Amino acid sequence: MISKSLAIIVLNKALETGADYAEIFYENSSGNGLTIENGKVSTSSSGITSGVGLRLLKENRCVYGYTSDLSKKGLLSLADSLNKSFNGDRLITVTKLDMIKGKNRNPITKSYKEFSLEDRIALVKEGTEEIASLNDPRIVRYIGSFISNHRSVAVFNSKGKWFKRDTEFARLFYSVVTMDENGMETGFEAPGCQQDVSFFYNKVHAREIAKKAAEVALINLNAKECPSGKMPVIIGNGWGGVLFHEACGHALEASSVSKGLSCFSGKQGQQIASPLVTALDDSTIPGEWGSIDIDDEGNFGTKRVLIKDGILMDFMIDDFNGRRMNREGNGSCRRQNYKYCPTSRMSNTYIANGKSTKEEIIAATKLGLYCVGFNGGSVNPATGEFNFGASEAYIVRDGKICEPVKGATLIGKGEEILKNIDMVGNDCAFGQGMCGASSGSIRTNVGQPTIRVKEITVGGRGGELK
């Protein structure tokens, strides 16, 4: 940790040449990871991430640097090298730092530091033993792992504010590889949280998730190739939210919106989605995977309605990009660690519940695709062109779920997909993911109820949908 008095000295050094804002981000994180492969502990590791990032702003310019040398000399030398980017007179002098006060919404109740390696191994093995007990010769390889991380962060800025936060997250993974004479398939499940370890015993169950990973890998062995072309697609709840995350969420981040580089720039107040769609980004849900209590520039997390009844309401905004939009940050400023300059990012992003049941949506579909599991995807925010892959999918015929298909990739333009959503279910759930962008890889939740899109381009190897 660096002291308040040292922080003031470093901030003032940084501000010497006319920056209008300076900010110190201190981080000391420690993590542990464990892997159990085919029933045996194969790796166990520990690590420390520790350093300081220094950000200087002047109007629309951002200067960032970092160092793992936390000595006074190291920090002053960083401030000195960064302030050379400006050549004006000092605008601001920091004389005192007041603590930003507020209730911590994601407090550590019982630290993972007290969750022993023996107990971690026992937890992961519950799942791997479940996979072994299936005794299916088609399962050729199965891996279980558990990671946990304790992160201590402190931010000091030239507005005379500072705060510190300790947070923890943990995640349990299972992946299974299956093989038969026709080839090889995989299945994967990975729930995570910012809650104490009771989450992994009470809210999710190692045996069930491990079994689910194995089932998907086994189902896909018998799955036919997914057909290709344009077709109605039902997207399952939870992880299905990756569609909204890619097709729309990224393009609502101030990093692209503020520069007019997003397909949604300047469209606030306009109908950008079907009236059935209401979407939110809510970082205030206690203990959720993507929640943040306070963001990396000291703004508290908020619940933002991004789209209401199809009308574009708001964006994910950080203070810096907000400058181009004449807006204050709304608690969206995040980064992977001190090596990344922070920017506006998503937290827990989801489509809100509608009125239909999942059963009604399926029953109303004559011929289409039902995607349940997903591998992730990517997007170009400027054009809105996105893609994402389905890991578990079925053909729907005459309102009934029929044969499984594999290898489906869904592509399209966010703007078009949002308008084509014609049914929204009432079974909203979350899925945990890691989202990569310019400020690194961060924890985000995707989420939605079951929804139907009138028409999406599907890529697969199975020819025409019949």
Added chain:
Amino acid sequence: MKYDKLFSLAKERGIDQIELAVSTSKDLSFSLFHGEVDSYNSSNSSSYMIRGIYNGKLGSVSSDVYSNDLVEYFINEIINNAKFIENDDPVFIYKGSEKYKKINTYNKDLEKISVDEKLAKLHELEDKIKAIDSRIVEIESVEYSESVSSETIINSNGLKLSQKNNYFFIYGAALAKEGEQTKSGGDYRLGNDFSKLNIDELAKDIADDTLNQLGGEPCQSGAYKAVLGPQVVKALLNAYISSAIAEDVQKNSSLFVGKLGQKVASRHITVEDKPLARTIFARYFDDEGVATYNKAIIKNGVLQTYLYNLTTAAKDGVESTGNAQGAGSKVYTGTWYTEMKPGKKSQEELFKEVGEGVYITEVQGLHAGLNPRSGNFSLQSTGFLIKDGKKDRPLDIITVSGNLVSLFNDVTAVGNDSRESIGGKFPSVIVKKINVGGK
């Protein structure tokens, strides 16, 4: 010596062999938006990976910081982690290869060029892209970055190796608009010889990449004969040769199980791993300290070798191929610089040979749409129709799908248009059939 305490405490606590890998990196990057520097990043950082063998098991710990105060923590973590390892894979702290072929990957001239001169190039790039065509409505970003980095391995078996390298990367992305359609494109240059940087050429490539996509629409879904461009060959072939990683073969989860010495691709395909090629990616020792060497992975379609680290090599009773990467609690395996042997035909000749089909220039979303274990892929793509033996209109909102095994067995010709990009060099190829999802 700086690390004496680590080595002596390890010995005292019963860690038989210990190794420290230190990476340092000094980075600088800046970007322009509308003619102004909108971001400027500068950093200096280190990372330490410490691995030790305790009771025959490997334990490890990593850190961004190193001090004598932390040595106690490092040693405790190594022992604690090693204690719980149950698998019986042989583990190694390497004694050293007989010979190392050092190559220079550091160009001192790059650091002598002033920031102002580099910034001037970036301004020039931004202006030149804009001037090429009025349909270019916005320059999304132009960025310059450079990095000086070093890798050092020191271990208790007397091994001490180190390598320093540097490079620069310059990138531009533009938006073009025609009617209601907006398209985004970009290109980059990478190297460590600043004098070879040609801004006119780069600006033209960025503009072309963007403008060429305008006017695109999907084609009919179906199977097409295709030319795959260098970027596509790189993405798909790299995924395919990852099947040569010995650990996956040993664990029966690779497409190349039992395929050594057998045909895995069309005879037109020869692909090598070339860590010692004179590129900025060159590495003369791998992450376990084993000397690297150039080798064919696939030669005329036949699989020549699996890719090994020390552990997987010992299990197969062979020598490591010098492909260890990311040596921490687990040592991974990977290629350093992959190069596919070019053919004799120009791109135009490839189009002519295809007659009617598609030319795929880019695939996206590999982490979601490609399964290297099954070889199945279905990917968002961009490209062009090929009509009457010539490149025709652009294609928009399409996917290509197939299986890597059949795709690379279906290659009928290779172009002479090799292009170097990050980590490798690949030409275009013709494939007999690829499925396109469109209208």
